[in-house]
Amino acid sequence: MYRIKIFLNNLSLYRKIILVITICIICIYSVFFLSIRYLIKDYDRTIYQTNASLLNHVSTSIESSMNAVETISSNILTDTVIQEGLSAFCNSPKDNRTALIRRSLYNALNSYTFYNKYIESVTLLFSNEDYICVGSSSDLAEFDLNHIRNLSKKAQGKVIWSPKEHSGNQMACSRQIRQLKYLSLDDLATLCIVIDMESMISDALHSGGYSPDSSHFILFAGDTRIYPKNPYYDALCIDLIHSVHDKTDKQTENYYEIISLDDEKKFIIEGKIPEQDWNYLYFRDYDTIFSQIQRTKFTTFSISLLCCIAALLVIRIIIGRILRHIQFLVQKIRCFGRGETIPKNTCSYDHRFDEIGQLHQSFDQMTQSIKILRDENYDKQILLKDTTIKMLQQQINPHFLYNTLDTMNWLAQKCGSEEISTLANSLGCLFRSSISDQRDLIPLSEELSILDNYISIQEIRFQNRMTFHLLVSDHLRNVPVPKLCIQPLVENTLKYSVEYTDQPCIIQVAIREYENDCLIEVANTGSQFEEDILNRIRNHEIIPHGSGIGLDNIDSRLKLLYGSHYGLHISNKDHMATVTLKIPKEKEAL
Numbered sequence: 001m002y003r004i005k006i007f008l009n010n011l012s013l014y015r016k017i018i019l020v021i022t023i024c025i026i027c028i029y030s031v032f033f034l035s036i037r038y039l040i041k042d043y044d045r046t047i048y049q050t051n052a053s054l055l056n057h058v059s060t061s062i063e064s065s066m067n068a069v070e071t072i073s074s075n076i077l078t079d080t081v082i083q084e085g086l087s088a089f090c091n092s093p094k095d096n097r098t099a100l101i102r103r104s105l106y107n108a109l110n111s112y113t114f115y116n117k118y119i120e121s122v123t124l125l126f127s128n129e130d131y132i133c134v135g136s137s138s139d140l141a142e143f144d145l146n147h148i149r150n151l152s153k154k155a156q157g158k159v160i161w162s163p164k165e166h167s168g169n170q171m172a173c174s175r176q177i178r179q180l181k182y183l184s185l186d187d188l189a190t191l192c193i194v195i196d197m198e199s200m201i202s203d204a205l206h207s208g209g210y211s212p213d214s215s216h217f218i219l220f221a222g223d224t225r226i227y228p229k230n231p232y233y234d235a236l237c238i239d240l241i242h243s244v245h246d247k248t249d250k251q252t253e254n255y256y257e258i259i260s261l262d263d264e265k266k267f268i269i270e271g272k273i274p275e276q277d278w279n280y281l282y283f284r285d286y287d288t289i290f291s292q293i294q295r296t297k298f299t300t301f302s303i304s305l306l307c308c309i310a311a312l313l314v315i316r317i318i319i320g321r322i323l324r325h326i327q328f329l330v331q332k333i334r335c336f337g338r339g340e341t342i343p344k345n346t347c348s349y350d351h352r353f354d355e356i357g358q359l360h361q362s363f364d365q366m367t368q369s370i371k372i373l374r375d376e377n378y379d380k381q382i383l384l385k386d387t388t389i390k391m392l393q394q395q396i397n398p399h400f401l402y403n404t405l406d407t408m409n410w411l412a413q414k415c416g417s418e419e420i421s422t423l424a425n426s427l428g429c430l431f432r433s434s435i436s437d438q439r440d441l442i443p444l445s446e447e448l449s450i451l452d453n454y455i456s457i458q459e460i461r462f463q464n465r466m467t468f469h470l471l472v473s474d475h476l477r478n479v480p481v482p483k484l485c486i487q488p489l490v491e492n493t494l495k496y497s498v499e500y501t502d503q504p505c506i507i508q509v510a511i512r513e514y515e516n517d518c519l520i521e522v523a524n525t526g527s528q529f530e531e532d533i534l535n536r537i538r539n540h541e542i543i544p545h546g547s548g549i550g551l552d553n554i555d556s557r558l559k560l561l562y563g564s565h566y567g568l569h570i571s572n573k574d575h576m577a578t579v580t581l582k583i584p585k586e587k588e589a590l
Helices: 002-010 013-078 080-091 098-112 137-142 145-155 197-207 234-247 286-338 355-394 398-415 418-436 444-465 487-497 533-538 551-562
Strands: 119-125 131-135 160-163 170-178 187-196 215-221 224-227 255-261 264-273 278-285 441-443 466-472 480-482 505-514 517-524 567-573 576-584
Touching: 013 080, 013 098, 013 119, 013 170, 013 187, 013 197, 013 264, 013 286, 080 098, 080 170, 080 187, 098 119, 098 131, 119 137, 119 145, 131 137, 137 187, 145 160, 145 170, 145 187, 170 197, 187 197, 197 215, 197 224, 215 234, 234 264, 234 278, 264 286, 286 355, 355 551, 398 418, 418 444, 441 444, 444 466, 444 480, 444 487, 444 505, 480 551, 487 505, 487 517, 487 551, 487 576, 551 567, 551 576
Parallel strands: 466 505
Antiparallel strands: 119 131, 119 187, 160 170, 170 187, 215 224, 215 278, 255 264, 264 278, 441 480, 505 517, 517 576, 567 576
């Protein structure tokens, strides 16, 4: 069981679905097969019931014909002419009137031979082995007349039916004729009426709709075959009669069985003629009855099997078409896991809203998101590495630099040179903020202090050529901002508007709030930005001047810190080159 479970778990989804559907189809076909078998069996029982009903009609017809013969025998027994003739013949058997008596008896019996079409002869048997026969007397030679005479005497007037000694197509109906005059009941003779049993049974079968060519009717009195003349599996028939008697208590009930005889199936019905206590067996070719139903059954099973196979093939094709999208998704996942190039979609899943379409769309979105995160992380690492290198390049023994600047400030104050003192002090403060402070986010007030030191140096440098304006509300001074985010922008304005021209320049820094964001706007006169300058810098269409910590670096840094919705916006407004820095107003330090 455990191995089977492992085997099933390791099967592909396609094979699992095919296996489940195959099992379902096999179960449905098995149920269908068993249902057809049950219907055929029920059909057998219906055929039996129909044939049994018809055979009951046949047996009733035979009984009716035999009862008619018995009625004729009763009429003969009570016929006054026959009674008087037999009485005179028995009292004076050697009288001269014997011939006349025999003639009168013959004439009286002759009229009864026409009462029933099955009567072949009517015979009066006397105790001296003499007899008077009307009809075919040759039939009497095949009967044991002494045995018939003795049985009739023992029956004392009751009807006795006797077959031929060696079976045949005739049957003898016999009974004792006793004198009715004065109710003496003396034995006068034995009446023997020979009937054509074959015609009687044949007519009964035809009336029941049976054809003798395709069926066999066998009549038994005990273990003796009465009909037909020729034997037909007598031993089997006797065994069947005995077995049926053992299986059922009601001997009048019919019983059917299907057996093979000489490689042919036979449909056999056993019944009983109760009044004579005779048993009959009816043999009919099973294939003749059921040939059509057998062909129908074979055709039904074949068509059903072909339909099942066709259904499996169609289901296999449909499932294959469905699962190829899942297999393609598995291939994409494997390629993504190995770091290989993900194959392009063989078909569009953007407009599919089923589970397969949703899986592909979700996977594509996930890979795109992971790629974006990976690229952002890579850019961040590159930027961090670049910044680290530049800081290392600029970090030339800070303590030695601070001490030197403090000494220059002290000497300038001693000599009374305020400008040199301001330069040394501002430069020292600027270096301390940029090099020693390792925080990423600092309050806006500290960033403005750095900017103030830088502006102090530049005002001494450019004298009246530069005018600086700062516009900021006091409640924004505590907003955390990235360190050195404003000073590089002001430095860029000086490079492009003051250093390369003799014209005076106005630099303006305006800090205001907009909804939940803080906007820092740096504008200057004397220069204009080229169209789409940031993208051109990123695509290396423009080579930046200076240390490299320019507009692109600041924009990338802001996006890494706050997301893609934040960064720089560059424009030319009111004849001034304007850079707008957008950051969230509330942001905790990283």
